[in-house]
Every structure is written in structure tokens, then in C-alpha cells.
Amino acid sequence: MGSSLGGFYATWLAERLGCKAVLLNPAIQPARDLAAQIGERSLWHDPEQHFTFDQSHVEELITQEVPHISLPARYFAVIAKGDEVLDWREMLAHSPGTALKLLLGGDYTLSDFDQHLDEALDFLNLV
Helix, strand or coil: CEEEHHHHHHHHHHHHHCCCEEEEEECCCHHHHHHHHCEEEECCCCCCCEEEECHHHHHHHHHCCCCCCCCHHHEEEEEECCCCCCCHHHHHHCCCCCEEEEECCCCCCCCCHHHCHHHHHHHCCCC
């Protein structure tokens, strides 16, 4: 289960391992989206700590992109039309045939995640 970039990685893992995945407002092309962030950055939870995001990181993301989900039955996607960071239409187009919960509103962080958790855990056979 992963949200945003975590959803991107969950897709990559599900394709490699053949396991199920729950995608929460998943990033589809993070290399494209993050290319403008190259440089020194601060950690969101501790602005005093810094890291460098460089072109090699972008290239690494490119190699991990999944152009098409191979077996839609392995996926459950929760996509919020109100996501202010990622385009819900791109997420939807990348998820044809998957179990889907398309939220009319919502936001990038899925601040109402607790309302979707039972469905996600049920999909993963964890309840």
C-alpha cells in the first residue's frame, strides 16, 4: 500500500513480485514531476536537515516507471478528484480495470483515509 510516490513504488513492486497493491493517489510519472526539484532540499519534518536531489535520482525513477499495469485485478486504487498536487485523470487513465474508489472531492493527503482503510485492508485480505 502506498500513497503518491509510495503508490508509484507499490505499483513497481506489484509488477515485479506479482502481489496485490493498494494505490492511494499514486504518482504515475514522478520523474517528470520531480525534475524541477533538482538541488538541495530540506526535510519536511525537520527543515534543519538537508539532502540533495539530483539528475541520477530522476533517471532512477524513469527506470522504475510502469507504462501499463499488467494485471488490473491485483490493484485497488483510491483516487481523489480534489488532489491538488497530482492529476486525478492521469491516475485514472493508468488504472483501467482496477478496483477503484474515485472520490469526488478529497485531497492529496487523503485526509479522510480512515474512511477507506477497511476497504484497502479487505482488498489485501488483511481483515
